[in-house]
Amino acid sequence: LRRLGKRGAFCRGQGRAGMPRLVMKFGEGMHAVIAGFQGISPEGRIATLGRGGSDTSAVAFAAALEAERCDIYTDVAGVYTTDPRITKKARKLGRISYEEMLELASLGAKVLQTRSVELAMRYKVRLQVLSSFSDEPGTLVCAEEEIVESRVVSGIAHSRDEAKMTLISVADRPGIAAAIFGPLADAGVNVDMIVQNISEEGRTDMTFSCPIDDVPKARQALEAAMAAGRFNFRGLDVNEEVAKVSIVGIGMRSHAGVAHKMFAALAAEGVNIRVITTSEIKVSVLIDRKYLELAVQALHDAFELEKAG
Template sequence: MGIVVMKFGGTSVGSIERIKNVARIIAKKRDQGHDVACVVSAMSGETDRLINLLKEIDPKFSPREYDQLVSTGEQASSPLVAQSLISMGYPAVSLTGIQIGMITNGVHSNSRIMDVKADRIKEEFKKGNICIIAGFQGIFPESGDITTLGRGGSDTSAVAVAAALKANVCEIYTDVDGVYTADPRIVKHAKKLEKISYDEMLELASLGAKVLQSRSVELGMNHNVDIMVLSSLEDKPGTLVTKEDSDMEQVVVTGVVSDKNQAKITIAAVPDNPGIASKIFTKIASSNINVDVIVQNVGKDGNTDMSFTVQKTDLLRATDVCNEIVKEIGAKGVLADENIAKVSIVGVGMRSHTGVAAKMFSLLAENNINIKMITTSEIKVSCVVEEKFSELAVRILHEAFVEA
């Protein structure tokens, strides 16, 4: 039989009872004759607990010490899963990201994977061992320091391991049983998808869907690794994330998603000169802050306002950087708004259907939901709205585009 890579999230390993359940699922896969490598997250709530401890000591903590600390969450859960398997009579070994050769680019708290050596995993397979790997972490060889991959990084770890081992499928086990057309907690009639394209899943993940980290989907697409999203709590069919096919193009909108972890920053009265936008966003990028939607107002009297969105967790850092920019370029000031959300519709079928954006705007207008910012791509339309209207907007759009 072949190699199977599995991944279990924090909720799946959130208690000893659930860890034993995970061990049973892994053992079942091994009984089918597969070599199994399993990536695990920290126990649910553990990463937040560690971060809060660090913040109590110093809110402006060192990124290096952050990585040293939070990486211990996964280093605790992986031996617990391995020992559960050993207690059941299955040979298993726990390994850190460093031990499997997970090489990163060295950016603390948000590293990118450069390579996975995987030699140690292959050695353990030869010995007959199941490998339980601490996700979310790797090593920057130049410094020898542990680096972490950002929240949800265990998904990316798992897909990277699957690519390195040339596994055809990476099974991601979570507390949900697949990818839905909307969050079932918000939309009562949300439907589970049997399959979804990499492009659609990438958009949904980057727009706020919590099922998969967007970088894991990008990695799967680049290395042709199919990703199966399954429940660790129920034995049900899941959702396959795979290459686009003709059936997918028949559906105009595959999913509706909202992201409340958004904040808007406006730099007021920016000199309307060539090169100013480059100067602003180069400085923001150098601080490792991701910018999403950007809107520049029409220039007036030689000045213009520049607005953009960032993750709410980056707002304080971004505001500090923007205050520095204001002094450098002679702008008037910085305004921040945390009370926003981004609502998006996604579907590869949009490529061949017209009027989708117009219909979305009309539906929001009919329900008195004001649009603050708009961004589009070939397969998505996103609107920034007041946060208090985000769930209503998702329900309206799902009913019109998916349930209709």
């Protein structure tokens, strides 16, 4: 990196002028080995990039070099329809769209870190996920237009480390949601799913989910906000025995009844749904953690993902 010019210039996004020199070196047979987990901040400080930093760096270099593809070698053979440790019916996908991969990564799939997928989607860098331990074909992460096969659901993601928190009997008035979730945001609580009950006599219950590790600071933030007079509640119920299961697929945009099929499959197995959230290409449910494996297996069967490939 230092050969590209001023130290850290490339990491600060100023090093494109040096890229042709690097490309010329590649043409001369040079191979660059770069530590992908670190970079230099705009202030000139060396910093680590956190989890997934190496993948993110690889995508950044591929984009800057205008490479045809970025190959990511990892400990799995590709992107699967779900965690193979939960069901042996899990199948490796030949291709998956950026949007689907981004959803799966953010919902608990640990193959790629979200920042690397976001960067790849932004700069249209095709990603290929390959195994470090075998030569078998992996999974190509690419634009939706490159995917020929039609799938309603491409994968199932899950997260075990969830908690459900319910504020009991808060005032049902304009601004109450902002009053509740503002202090949570200030405390760095990563709020995910939110549901509000029907109001009775001017009061309601407000439920949200968050990572289980965020429960202590969430409780502290809510109690401090109530003590400061921002709002009041009659109780705080915390359930740390829940998990999130999500189905993801770009085919949901053009197919009706996907959520119904998901809910029916869970009901048939006696799995009760606590909270539901949806987006254009995903449906997530919060369930009791003890049913996680059963729920994933049931949904994998219901959407016939063993036929994917």
